[in-house]
Amino acid sequence: MRANVSRIADRPHAQVLIVGGGINGIATFRDLALQGVDVVLVERADYASGASAASSHMIHGGIRYLENGEFRLVRESVEERNGLLKIAPHYVKPLQTTMPIFSTFSGILNAPLRMLTHKQRSTKERGALLIKVGMTMYDSFSRDGGSVPRHKFLGRKAALAEMPHLNKDLKYTGTYYDASVHEPERLALDVLKDGLAAGDNARSANYLEAAGTADGGVVLRDVVTGTEFTVTADVVVNASGPWTDLTNAALGAESQYMGGTKGSHIVVDSPELLEATNGREIFFENNDGRIVLIYPLKGRVLIGTTDLEADMAEPAVCTEEEVDYFFDLVKHVYPEIEITRDHIVYRYSGVRPLPKHDDLAAGFVSRDYRIVETEVAELPTSKVLSLVGGKWTTFRALSAHLSTEATNRLGVTRTVDTTGMAIGGGKDYPTTDAARTTWVAAHADGLSREHVDRLLTRYGTRAESVIEVLLDQPSEPLASDPGLTTAEIAYFAEHEDAVHLADVVLRRTNLAFVGGVTIELLSEIADVLASSLGWTADEREAEIEATLDVLRTSHGVEVSSQHVPSGTPVVSTPAS
Secondary structure (H helix, E strand, O other): OOHHHHHHHOOOEEEEEEEOOOHHHHHHHHHHHHOOOOEEEEEOOOOOOOHHHOOOOEEOOOHHHHHHOOHHHHHHHHHHHHHHHHHOOOOEEEEEEEEEEOOOOOOOOHHHHHHHHOOOOOOOOOOHHHHHHHHHHHHHOOOOOOOOOOOEEEEHHHHHHHOOOOOOOOOEEEEEEEEEEOOHHHHHHHHHHHHHHOOOOEEEEEOEEEEEEEOOEEEEEEOOOOOEEEEEEEEEEEOOHHHHHHHHHHOOOOOOOEOOEEEEEEEEOOHHHHHHOOOOEEEEEOOOOOEEEEEEEOOEEEEEOOOEEOOOOOOOOOOHHHHHHHHHHHHHHOOOOOOOHHHEEEEEEEEOOOEOOOOOOHHHOOOOOEEEEEOOOOOOOOEEEEEEOOOHHHHHHHHHHHHHHHHHHHOOOOOOOOOOOOOHHHOOOOOOHHHHHHHHHHOOOOOOHHHHHHHHHHHHHHHHHHHHHHHOOOOOEEOOEEEEEHHHHHHHHHHOOOOOHHHHHHHHOOOOOOOOOOHHHHHHHHHHHHHHHOOOHHHHHHHHHHHHHHHHHHHOOOOOOOOOOOOOOOOOOOOO
């Protein structure tokens, strides 16, 4: 039995059991652990591999939610955005955002109707006056002295001087600042590690699913081995995102809380488009009234997103129709830049954990969250709380709210406030070039400064503990990607609960996201993981096959499947 699973099985009662290891479940785990609560977190797949892995990489106040009248959510989101810039500066960065605007007064009459009725009254675009009002309101929600600059408007001539590749038909641009999360899955891991570090009462395991109920408790099944055991809890938190109703059904309760919508993205390798963005997110209204984005990230360009009704019985995948939609939206603002399928290096899709919305238009479904106490007859001694909704930006505030709901039912008082508390490698993170140079130099004993700098980027100041581990074992750069070492691959398995090869290429690193996966790289990583996790030759081969299948079916990535046998020397071009 895996060590993290054993820690749960050996103590089969917890004050709180959290089902769902996305960002909101993980953040609630951290908050409860910091209160000293005996808390267990289980996730049926890898951490942050569901809805949390399908985001637009944005930490934002949601300027467009103003049109829905969701002022409370916008205020909370802006405050949390400003907070994350301070407590997680290693992963959350300010992002200059520009909106190209093609009319002056359009949309003024439709906007109040959209807010009141939550129906798309027209596909007529929003004009400069309406956007100016929205940006001014948005600025007003920043209360802490300005974590980000206020917006500015430019006329056509000045706008095209700044960004000459934009559509020449524009009349204005409005530019404001939000924030982005460069490494969402790694930020989730950082939050998880904070919770585990809070004490022995905090236990978690990935690939451990809630499979039903027995004897008044929740049956947990190890997806890796098939082993089952039962855990009882005073409070059960269902934080399984868009699968919340399915989890309740597995526990024996019927609920119809969820009505998520599908959002897809593509990642393209186009130096021309990357240069045209001028380092900014381009956030704008497409011809159908949908707000979409073009965002430079990791030397690539992220394009998204759609908002389509989803069937949870079917896997969410980015369709060819959605790809065509993305090409059209690029052409809308960059008519002279040609993007084709040959430019796509990665695509992904997920379902937003939105509430059931019946005939309400998808774009108007609230992005806010609520917590519902759910009756589960098979868990007579447990209070079951179902989380409905939630988004990346507000995970800290949401987790404090959900933690409070749980501790109130336990009769425990929260004693730790996570507001302003640094997350993982964000603690004492060097935010200036000079401070970064000093930090790297201070930790370069035994490793090159270039290597330490890469580790600081990947882990924040938590790199210090990673370096200690790496120095204690043999380490060689991978032949197919010298930016990674064999010791670091082993670290993912031995210290970050990577169970499968796909966990490494999709979530512990950016390899798949930037189009950097080759069969040689998969083979090298599989060799290291086989040693760390004790795979047989057949299991190693199966892991490569499974990863190739996931890349192909879920992400549109075709990798030559001519396998390199274990131990074969590898010579290839380094991955991007």
